[in-house]
Amino acid sequence: MGSLVTRFAPSPTGQLHKGHAFSALSAFCFACETNGRFLVRIEDIDPTRSTRENADCILEDLAWLGLRWEQPVRYQSEHLSDYTAAAGQLSELGLLYPCFCTRSDILREIEQAGQAPHGSEGPLYPGTCRRLSEDERIARLATGSPHALRLDLEKAVALIGAELHWQDTFHGPQIARPELLGDAVIARKDIGTSYHLAVVVDDGLQGVTDIVRGEDLFDATHLHRVLQALLGLPAPTYHHHPLLTDSQGHRLAKRDRALTLRSMREAGLTAKELRTEFNLPEFFFVEA
Ligand code: GLU
Numbered sequence: 001m002g003s004l005v006t007r008f009a010p011s012p013t014g015q016l017h018k019g020h021a022f023s024a025l026s027a028f029c030f031a032c033e034t035n036g037r038f039l040v041r042i043e044d045i046d047p048t049r050s051t052r053e054n055a056d057c058i059l060e061d062l063a064w065l066g067l068r069w070e071q072p073v074r075y076q077s078e079h080l081s082d083y084t085a086a087a088g089q090l091s092e093l094g095l096l097y098p099c100f101c102t103r104s105d106i107l108r109e110i111e112q113a114g115q116a117p118h119g120s121e122g123p124l125y126p127g128t129c130r131r132l133s134e135d136e137r138i139a140r141l142a143t144g145s146p147h148a149l150r151l152d153l154e155k156a157v158a159l160i161g162a163e164l165h166w167q168d169t170f171h172g173p174q175i176a177r178p179e180l181l182g183d184a185v186i187a188r189k190d191i192g193t194s195y196h197l198a199v200v201v202d203d204g205l206q207g208v209t210d211i212v213r214g215e216d217l218f219d220a221t222h223l224h225r226v227l228q229a230l231l232g233l234p235a236p237t238y239h240h241h242p243l244l245t246d247s248q249g250h251r252l253a254k255r256d257r258a259l260t261l262r263s264m265r266e267a268g269l270t271a272k273e274l275r276t277e278f279n280l281p282e283f284f285f286v287e288a
Contacts, residue, residue, distance in 0.1 A: 004036030006210045008062070008069075009199065011043040012054035015260040016061045019214065019244040019252040022278055026241060027212035028067045032284040039206060040069040044077045045191055045198050061261040065271050066285030074206065076198050083193035086201045086231055087149060087186055093230065095156050096186055098147040099129040100140055117182070120219035124182030125150065149187040153178055156226055164225040168238045171218070176225040184223050200224050204233035212239040216251070 008024040031038035044050035109126045110116040116123040164176035186197050218240045243251050
């Protein structure tokens, strides 16, 4: 059996907080306990929200936490052609359609319909552009209208032709229910890819066998399983851990500046104290 590969894949749209530290430490310890490999990947596909400063600060925080990871770190912004190629594969299968809708078009359409099916991320895309005729589509593309590419989920499910499953150590065996996300955006208008596509492609390319991440991404996995099946990638095992909350029971967010690792460090917290708070075995760690 090959060795287990885990990863921590932050988006450098802000600084790490305690919740990220818990996730990164859990993935790292899992790799150490199983004699596996631990990778760090910087998910910086969105140039308007990601910065190099945040990425550098994240790596510094991870080293401070006592983690070690394989080099080189993969920066998604340097591999956009991999995601374009994967979108091309889906497109060749006839599973993507251009979507010209703006956010407000979608909201208007949903309002007019009176009632829209809801998924885990709010109302589902009502399928406006999926219903365009071939001539309308060609005409709109010819005008150079900006467009995203969406997955035609019904077609994708029909092509796969079988139920998809995944194993989740925290939640047990799962059957994929991609209808919770509907016709998801696979390539955004502005960046030509999406979180969902890039994460699935990279986990496949990097041979990630075990994904340790927060429960907030649990529902995205329904779609990730579909993308894995369509792209011929293996299904990793998932470990969607509960999210840390503050004293009022609210999820920690990047905007809570007081809880960033940086500010806690500055206030005198040591990495060892944090690891002890999380109840992690000390012998895996090196002091930065
Ligand atoms: N980049 C994502 C985030 O920071 C996490 C991706 C993942 O673990 O699959 O929320």
